[in-house]
Amino acid sequence: MNISGRGSNLKIVHICQRYHPDIGGIETHVKEICEILIKKGFDVEVVCTDASFKLPKHETINGVKVTRFWTFAPRDAFFFSPQIYFYLKGLEYDVIHVHNYHTFLALFAALANKTRLIFTPHYHGGSHSPLRNLLLKPYYAAGSYIFEKAEKVVCVSRYEMKLIKNDFNIPSSKLVHIPNGLNLEEFKEIKELKKESKNILYAGRLESYKGVNHIIEALTLLKDYRLKIIGKGPHEKKLRELALKLKVNDKIDWLKDIERSELLAHFKSADVFVNLSTFEAYGITVAEALACGTPCIVVKKGALEEFIDGKGCIGLSYPIDVHDLVRAIKIRERITPRKMLGWDDITSDLIKLYYPRKL
Numbered sequence: 001m002n003i004s005g006r007g008s009n010l011k012i013v014h015i016c017q018r019y020h021p022d023i024g025g026i027e028t029h030v031k032e033i034c035e036i037l038i039k040k041g042f043d044v045e046v047v048c049t050d051a052s053f054k055l056p057k058h059e060t061i062n063g064v065k066v067t068r069f070w071t072f073a074p075r076d077a078f079f080f081s082p083q084i085y086f087y088l089k090g091l092e093y094d095v096i097h098v099h100n101y102h103t104f105l106a107l108f109a110a111l112a113n114k115t116r117l118i119f120t121p122h123y124h125g126g127s128h129s130p131l132r133n134l135l136l137k138p139y140y141a142a143g144s145y146i147f148e149k150a151e152k153v154v155c156v157s158r159y160e161m162k163l164i165k166n167d168f169n170i171p172s173s174k175l176v177h178i179p180n181g182l183n184l185e186e187f188k189e190i191k192e193l194k195k196e197s198k199n200i201l202y203a204g205r206l207e208s209y210k211g212v213n214h215i216i217e218a219l220t221l222l223k224d225y226r227l228k229i230i231g232k233g234p235h236e237k238k239l240r241e242l243a244l245k246l247k248v249n250d251k252i253d254w255l256k257d258i259e260r261s262e263l264l265a266h267f268k269s270a271d272v273f274v275n276l277s278t279f280e281a282y283g284i285t286v287a288e289a290l291a292c293g294t295p296c297i298v299v300k301k302g303a304l305e306e307f308i309d310g311k312g313c314i315g316l317s318y319p320i321d322v323h324d325l326v327r328a329i330k331i332r333e334r335i336t337p338r339k340m341l342g343w344d345d346i347t348s349d350l351i352k353l354y355y356p357r358k359l
Contacts, residue, residue, distance in 0.1 A: 088112035201270035206233030211276025
């Protein structure tokens with residue numbers, strides 16, 4: 001068997017809550033890996049969910065077979081879809097790679113698994129919601145079962161690895177650190193956008209824990225700045241209401257469902273990228289901004305701390321002081337693009353996990 005994967009008959013099934021055209025950190029992670037696996041000759045299928053009923057149940061995207069099931073996902077959480085268990089029980093595959101501890105999909109995949117299980121939990125130790133935190137306590141036993149059944153647990157940050165080891169008493173031999181990557185070709189020739197003012201950028205899901213409200217509040221003290229918010233999510237309505245209340249809505253561009261090339265152009269053109277999320281296992285949008293040479297401001301909490309270098313990326317103490325945020329935004333300057341690992345490197349490391357240990 002060729003360990004490069006070229007010409008291999010190995011079938012890999014990836015399980016995640018959403019897949020392209022939905023966007024997000026995990027969605028990007030799975031899409032990039034799967035498309036490279038296809039190029040290397042693997043048979044790849046993504047099994048995911050669709051709460052909207054708008055996407056095809058079966059389709060092929062850039063060579064990747066995608067199978068979607070309806071899910072019960074209150075406030076875009078939990079992703080309860082037991083039919084995935086029955087689908088996997090009847091499916092033939094060599095390796096199942098499941099993503100995201102914080103949904104029921106990981107449990108269904110672990111229960112249905114017949115061969116080898118690789119688990120990338122994207123674990124951040126809790127939730128911004130008191131209700132979700134309460135529900136995570138009885139889920140702990142199920143979560144422990146998933147970790148027990150997994151042959152290897154892939155951690156995208158050192159922070160995540162430490163959390164998992166402490167919270168679940170997982171032996172170090174089972175934990176593997178493989179960070180997220182970037183499609184490095186995308187960052188070679190990005191066209192900058194014309195702008196008439198200084199721009200602050202946020203890109204990502206619109207959730208309460210992402211801290212976008214702090215950026216909107218800071219905008220009241222930043223006369224010469226505009227804020228571009230790229231993304232969608234359950235917190236959008238409250239953010240828009242806050243912008244109207246503070247009378248800064250005319251200084252905000254609300255964008256969603258844009259092309260990848262346009263998204264990268266916004267990353268490249270921004271004067272500063274701000275991500276104040278308190279629950280992250282990695283922070284791929286911060287990596288993308290830094291790769292574009294755009295300075296970043298993050299919170300000193302969770303995995304985002306690993307990007308802080310005191311110059312290109314600075315950290316603010318939590319809870320956020322808006323005046324500290326304003327001062328940090330004003331003194332940011334363009335930086336030399338930071339070198340990042342590519343998805344090819346990341347996928348090569350994963351391929352080594354997909355083969356039996358005897359190889």
